[in-house]
Amino acid sequence: MEHYNMNLTxxxxxxxxxxxxGSFEIYQVKDISSEMSFLEMFDVLNEQLILEGxxxxxxxxxxxxxxxxxxxxxxxxxxxxxxxxxxTCQLHMRAFKDGDTIVVEPWRSKxxxxxxxxxxxxxxxxxIIQAGGYISVNTGNAQDANALPIDKKxxxxxxxxxxxxGCGACVxxxxxxxxxxFVSAKVSQLALLPQGQxxxxxxxxxxxxxxxKEAFGNxxxxxxxxxxxxxxxxxxxxARLNREYLSASLSTEE
Amino acid sequence: MGxxxxxxxxxxxxxxxxxxxxxxxxxxxxxxxxxxxxSHNWVIRIMEIGLFAGLIAHILQGLLLWKQNTAARPxxxxxxxxxxxxxxxxxxxxxxxxxxxxxxxIHISKFFVGTKVAMYAxxxxxxxxxxxxxxxKEEFQKWWVVLIYSLGVISLFWHLLHGFQSAFQTLGIxxxxxTPLIKTIGVGYTFIICLLFLLMPIAFYFGWIQ
Ligand code: HEM
Ligand code: SF4
Ligand code: FES
Numbered sequence: 533m534e535h536y537n538m539n540l541t542x543x544x545x546x547x548x549x550x551x552x553x554g555s556f557e558i559y560q561v562k563d564i565s566s567e568m569s570f571l572e573m574f575d576v577l578n579e580q581l582i583l584e585g586x587x588x589x590x591x592x593x594x595x596x597x598x599x600x601x602x603x604x605x606x607x608x609x610x611x612x613x614x615x616x617x618x619x620t621c622q623l624h625m626r627a628f629k630d631g632d633t634i635v636v637e638p639w640r641s642k643x644x645x646x647x648x649x650x651x652x653x654x655x656x657x658x659x660i661i662q663a664g665g666y667i668s669v670n671t672g673n674a675q676d677a678n679a680l681p682i683d684k685k686x687x688x689x690x691x692x693x694x695x696x697x698g699c700g701a702c703v704x705x706x707x708x709x710x711x712x713x714f715v716s717a718k719v720s721q722l723a724l725l726p727q728g729q730x731x732x733x734x735x736x737x738x739x740x741x742x743x744x745k746e747a748f749g750n751x752x753x754x755x756x757x758x759x760x761x762x763x764x765x766x767x768x769x770x771a772r773l774n775r776e777y778l779s780a781s782l783s784t785e786e
Numbered sequence: 787m788g789x790x791x792x793x794x795x796x797x798x799x800x801x802x803x804x805x806x807x808x809x810x811x812x813x814x815x816x817x818x819x820x821x822x823x824x825s826h827n828w829v830i831r832i833m834e835i836g837l838f839a840g841l842i843a844h845i846l847q848g849l850l851l852w853k854q855n856t857a858a859r860p861x862x863x864x865x866x867x868x869x870x871x872x873x874x875x876x877x878x879x880x881x882x883x884x885x886x887x888x889x890x891x892i893h894i895s896k897f898f899v900g901t902k903v904a905m906y907a908x909x910x911x912x913x914x915x916x917x918x919x920x921x922x923k924e925e926f927q928k929w930w931v932v933l934i935y936s937l938g939v940i941s942l943f944w945h946l947l948h949g950f951q952s953a954f955q956t957l958g959i960x961x962x963x964x965t966p967l968i969k970t971i972g973v974g975y976t977f978i979i980c981l982l983f984l985l986m987p988i989a990f991y992f993g994w995i996q
Contacts, residue, residue, distance in 0.1 A: 543865075548831050609867030635865040707868065707877050708855035716846065749858030750787075750851050752879060753952040759871035771960030778958055 538562045540632035542577065544589055545637045550645045550653075556635075566626040570597060570613065571603060573625055590649040596621040598762065601699030605650055606637040611701035611760040617701065619762045629695050639700055641709035643746045656746040657714060663734035663742035665718045667727045686724045693720040695763040702757035702765075708749030713757035715743050715767045716773035723776055733780035740777055787851070788956030790844035791949050795975070797837055802982040809985075811995045814919025821918045825901050845887065850881045869962040878954070882945040889938030897926065926990035934985040939980050946976040 547554030547644030561577050568576070571593050578588035596599040598631045599759050603620035607613035613623040628634065636650065644652040696717035703711050728735070751770060758767045804824060807817035824830050868877060877883065898916070904916035925931055950972030954960070959968070989995050 579821070587918075606863060606865075609863065609865040610870055614870075637863055639860055640863055641862055666789075705868075705871055707859075707872075708851075708854075709858035710977050747858060749855035751956075752855070752876070753870040753948075753955045754852065754876040756868065756872040767955070768960040769956050771955050773956030774956060 533566075533626060536566045536630070538566065538572075538625065538628060538632070540564060540631075540785050541633040543633060543635045544650070546589070546595060546640075546649055547646050549648060552708050554646065556732065564625055566624070568625045569596070569621055570605070570607070570623040570625065572623050577599055579688050590647075591653050592651045593621060595760050598622040599697060599761075602699030604639050604652055604654075604704065606639060606704060608635055609707040609720065611639075612699075612762060616759075617762055617764050619697075622762075623644065627679070639704035640726060640729065641700075641703050641748070643711070643748045644703065651702070652697070657700065657711070659714060659746065660742045661713070661718065662683050664731065664738040665722070665724060668733070671728070680726050682725060690721050690724040693717045693724070693765065693769055696721075696761075697763060698758075699762060701762060702761045703748065705747070705756045705760035707754060707756065709753045710757070710769050711748040712751040712773065713744070713761060713765055715739055716767075716769035719776055720769045720772050732776070733784050735739070736773065736776040736780050740773075787844070787847045788953040790847060791953045792957075793837075793840045794844060795946070795950060795953070797840075798979050802849050802979050805986055806982055808919065808922075808995060809989070813996055814917070814923075818917060818919050821901075825905065826833040828972065840892075845883075847884050850882060876948045879945060879948060881943045885941040886938065886945060889934065892934060893938070895908045897921070922986075923990050926987040929991070932987045936984060939984045942983070943976060945952065946979070947973065950975060 536751040539560070542559045542561060543556045545554060546557045559577055559581075561580070564573050564576065571591070574589065574591060581588045594602040594605055596603075598619045598621060598663075601619070601646070605612065605613070605620045607620065607623070612618055612620045614627055615623055636651045638644075638646050639652045641652075643656040644654055647653050660676060694717075696714060698714065700714070702713035704708050706713075717766065719739060722735060723732055755767050758765065804820045807820050810816045868874075900921060901916065901918060901956070902913045906993065926935075949967075951969045954965070954968050959965070
């Protein structure tokens with residue numbers, strides 16, 4: 533791919549803290565390489581702001597290799613920008629042209645309050661995991677890895693669900709701010725494996741209850757989540773979650 | 787939502803079936819007989835109560851969804867490219883349903899209440915002479931009634947195009963082999979039902995049937 537430089541106008545959400553109201557600020561960046569990542573472009577902008585004595589833009593990031601799920605940015609109206617199955621750190625500037633204006637906002641959901649600028653608090657996901665995303669294991673030596681027979685199809689589906697990185701793009705893209713894709717991935721991953729069986733029913737009931745408590749919206753099957761998920765988590769997991777929930781509700785007596 | 791939606795879906799099959807009797811073009815004899823059966827058979831009368839309960843439950847569930855889901859995003863995005871990730875009608879079920887509701891109020895007050903008045907007012911004196919077919923024929927001579935009906939059916943079309951397959955997903959049915967089949971059946975169902983409903987006022991208006 534041919535390399536080129538570009539000048540861009542950025543419209544970025546600035547918000548002092550959770551309770552401040554916030555507004556867009558306009559920035560110009562020059563000579564951005566098409567081979568930079570979107571976050572590197574933000575690094576250039578922040579260095580420029582520091583030199584000018586202005587406050588840099590706060591944004592989340594950690595691994596910068598598409599596996600930690602921290603880099604939440606709503607870019608030109610899409611979670612993680614225009615590329616399919618992609619995180620912001622893996623979005624490259626060749627997705628844009630010289631002279632483009634790019635609008636960057638934080639995830640917008642009642643359950644993900646803005647901490648500052650583009651950073652949001654995704655602790656709601658952690659509390660959902662705490663409510664049931666674990667298994668019981670015996671202490672002592674680890675048993676032989678092949679001692680537990682697992683159906684190949686179930687192992688594959690569990691691995692696919694386990695690819696979820698908890699980034700929150702599904703919530704951000706959903707018109708209802710529903711967390712169903714995330715929760716369904718976490719429930720599926722354990723429900724499909726023998727290790728997940730002891731808490732199978734209490735897990736789905738508790739995780740869904742916590743999800744509702746966190747003020748996420750309800751799923752209406754628009755499937756926007758699947759389209760925006762960087763890990764390609766399938767909405768068939770949501771159907772599995774609905775099945776698990778239904779059967780757990782009918783078979784437990786609490 | 788899934789259960790009540792599918793319940794309404796089955797009701798529409800019967801409703802469209804009875805309506806289709808007008809296309810026999812026998813001056814409404816078959817249609818009136820079918821309509822008379824539907825309004826007088828006691829099994830159907832009991833099911834009618836279930837139908838209203840189901841419709842009301844569906845509307846209440848819809849309202850609750852709308853309330854919770856708008857509250858879940860207090861600050862809207864300044865820029866949203868939602869068409870890149872989902873179909874517009876899948877995101878517009880509340881609006882489409884509300885348009886349907888407006889249509890249903892007009893529809894029910896005209897034909898359902900009309901039949902009930904004939905059956906019970908004046909001790910049922912007008913029941914035997916009540917001709918629903920003729921009533922329809924007259925009603926569908928007015929262009930604005932035909933327009934409102936057409937708009938109602940168009941809302942129904944988009945509502946069902948998303949709703950049919952959505953109900954199965956809600957009930958936990960998503961299968962590599964069967965889901966594509968369910969989606970195809972849903973599209974077929976939606977086209978056939980809506981075409982039947984749409985043809986009715988139009989056929990009367992243009993005098994295709996007597
Ligand atoms: C009276 C007016 C109606 C209103 C206000 C209404 C409203 C709604 C709403 C808000 C949804 C939301 C789910 C979503 O966003 O996906 C929905 C779903 C649905 N509706 Fe309706 N609706 C109405 C009439 C009907 C009728 C007449 C039918 C069928 C013949 C129907 C069938 C369905 C189905 C199958 C679903 C999908 C259920 C699911 O995904 O679980 N609706 N409706
Ligand atoms: S399901 Fe996909 S979009 Fe949602 S949190 Fe997991 S990886 Fe992110
Ligand atoms: S920074 Fe880790 S996924 Fe983007």
